[in-house]
Amino acid sequence: MAIKTKATEAPALPLNDILSGDCIEVMRGLPDASIDLIFADPPYNLQLKGELHRPDNSKVDAVDDHWDQFSSFAAYDKFTREWLAEARRLLKPNGAIWVIGSYHNIFRVGASMQDAGFWLLNDVVWRKSNPMPNFRGKRFTNAHETMIWASKSEGSRYTFNYDALKALNEGTQMRSDWLLPLCTGHERLKDANGDKAHPTQKPESLLHRVLIGSTNPGDVVLDPFFGTGTTGAVAKMLGRNFIGIEREEAYRKVAAKRIARVRTLDASALETAGSKRAEPRIPFGHLVERGLLRPGEVLVSPRGTTAKIRADGTLAGDSVAGSIHQVGAAYEKAPSCNGWTYWHFRRDGKTIPIDSLRQQIRAEMNN
C-alpha cells in the first residue's frame, strides 16, 4: 500500500510522463522550484480572415484550430500571465525558460515575461531555410520565428553550455540567429489519414540546440504545450527528464508513441566539450544537430579504426576524444588530419565519407 503523502510534503514529480489537462491547472498541481528548464510553444493567436490560395489555386492549410482562438488581446494577455506565473513558480531558483512565438504574439509574451519577473537573457531568431513564401506579394516572406530565453530572476545562475554550443558552431561562439529547416519529410508526424498530425510541429534540431545549450543530463524539462512531444523526444534522446502537459488526447497519443521509440544515448555520447577543449574548425556538429548523423553512431577510418559520435559533435575514440580532426590525427600519430575526408559512416552497407554530408548542408545554407 502506498504511503499517504502528508499535506506538508511536496507532491511527487511525475517524470517522463505526459500529463492530461489544461496546462495552467496541471501546473498548479506541481511543486514549487522543481523544474530546471521550461520550453513553451504557446498558441500564437493568429487572426486569419478568409482562405488563402497559392498562385496555382491550391488552398493553404492554415492554423484554424480552436486552441489558437482568443477573443481579444486582453483575453490572450490574461491567459499568458496565468501560465507564466505558474511556470515561474515551478522553476528552481537557477532555472530558465524558452518561449517561442511569431510577431502575432511574441511582443505580448515578452512584455508579460518581463512584468512577471523573468530576466531576459537573449532573444534568439529561428531563421527558416525553407519558409512558406508570401503568395500575394504584399509583405516580406515570414521567414523566422522568435524565441525568448530568460532566467527565473535577475540573479539566477542559469545553465549555459558555452563550449558545447561553440563546438556546434565551427568554433566561434553561437549567435542569436539560428538557421534551421522546418520540420518536414519523414520527421513530420502524420495521422491515420496521412495528414500532418499537428499543425505546428517543431523540428528536433531546434530542441537539440536548446537542450544542449541550457540543460545538463538528468535535468528536468517541462513543456506545458507538449503537442506531439518534440521536447520530450529530444529530452529523452539526450538523457534529460521531461514532463509534458497536453490538453488534446489525439496529440498525447501521437507523442507517447513517438517517445516510446526514442532510445537514450549512452553516457559517452552525452559527454560534451569541456571548457579547455580546442576549437574545431569545421561545423561537424551541424550534421548531428540536423540528424544526418546520430550521436552514438560509429565512424570508420580508412584503416578500419573507429570512433563514436557524441551529442555535441565531438568524437570519442580509443583513449582520446575531441574533434574529428584531433581524433584522426591521434589515430594516425600525425600532427594534423583532415577529419572530413578521414572519417566515414555506413549506410545500407556502403561506406561514405562524412564530407558528402557537409556538402549537402552547404548546398542548403547557400540558399
Added chain:
Amino acid sequence: MAIKTKATEAPALPLNDILSGDCIEVMRGLPDASIDLIFADPPYNLQLKGELHRPDNSKVDAVDDHWDQFSSFAAYDKFTREWLAEARRLLKPNGAIWVIGSYHNIFRVGASMQDAGFWLLNDVVWRKSNPMPNFRGKRFTNAHETMIWASKSEGSRYTFNYDALKALNEGTQMRSDWLLPLCTGHERLKDANGDKAHPTQKPESLLHRVLIGSTNPGDVVLDPFFGTGTTGAVAKMLGRNFIGIEREEAYRKVAAKRIARVRTLDASALETAGSKRAEPRIPFGHLVERGLLRPGEVLVSPRGTTAKIRADGTLAGDSVAGSIHQVGAAYEKAPSCNGWTYWHFRRDGKTIPIDSLRQQIRAEMNN
C-alpha cells in the same frame, strides 16, 4: 510680411528640416494625417549594471547616456505609449511605421503598438554580419536587432514595393531576415575628439532598404529620434522628404552638416522595378475591337479545352459563358483564374498566350 495662419488651418509641414525639442511635444505641433512613413529608433532602455571589459581588459564603450535611462518598465511604457499615440495621429490613413529595438525594449514597444491600434505587418530581423561578441561567454552573441513594420490601421493600404525589393534580392522575394553590416568605418560619424558622434548610429543600408520598400519618391518620412540623421540622409538621397526631431543640439549639428553634403539621385536612378498592378487595364474586348482576335475564333487552355470568342469580348465555353476569367475559373473549378495567362490563340501553327496581345497594346499606348 507673412500671412498669419488662421487657427482653423492646419499648421504647415516643415519639410526637410530638423526640429529641436522633445519628440512628443514637437509632434504635438504637427498636423494630423500628414506623414507617409515614420522610422523610429527610440531609446532601448538598456539595463547595464557596471562596466564591461574585453578579454584584453579594454573597456567597452557602452550606451550609458542619460536619454537611455528610465526608472522602471512603467516609466518606459508611459513614454512609449505617448510617442506612439502622437506618431499614429500624424500618419496618413495609409501610412506606416517602422520601429527598431533590441530584446530590452522591443517586446514592450510591440505590445504598445498593437494596443495603440497599429496593425503589425511583419517583424524584420536585422542580422549583423559583424556583431560585438559576448565577451563573458555567458550568453549568445547578440547578433541581431528587431524591427517592427506596421500600418496605421488594420485596413490601411500601405506602400510595399514588392518588385523593387525582389529585384534587390536577386529575383526572389525579400525575406524577413536581412543580413547587413554595422555602421563602421568612414560611414561612422566622429566628433571633434575622433570619438563616435552617436552611440547607436544605424547603417544607411538599413534605411535604404526600408525606404525603397515602403515609400515612393516625394513621400514625407518622419524620424522622431533623429540622432545623427541617417534617416534624413538616405531620404534625401532617394528623393523622399524628411522631418527630423532631435533633442540634443550636438546631434542636430552633426546631422545637419551630414545631410547638407548629400546629393539627391537624379530621376532615372530613382526608378525602381515596376509592378504589373500599376499597368493600365486593358479590357479583353479591346483585342477583339482592334481586330487582333476575331469573333468566332477559338481559344485554347493549357489543358486543351477550348472556348469561342464572342463579338462583345466574352467567351462561350461548354455550358458556361462569361469573361475570360470566369470561363477559365469554371473550367478549372477554381475560385479564380487569370484569363490573360490561361488562354492561348493559334497563329501559324504556334500557340500564343493572349497576354502577348495585351502587352502589344500597352506598348503602343506608351508611344
Added chain:
DNA sequence: GCAACTGTTGAATCATCGT
C-alpha cells in the same frame, strides 16, 4: 541506377477597382 521531372507542402493576421 541515376537524372530529370512532377506534384505537394509549410504557424499567413496575403487585393483592388469601378459601379
Added chain:
DNA sequence: GACGATGATTCAACAGTTG
C-alpha cells in the same frame, strides 16, 4: 459603403514517378 468583376501572385525541400 457594399458589391461584383478583374487579375496578380511562390520558395525550398522532399517524395514519387518517368525516362
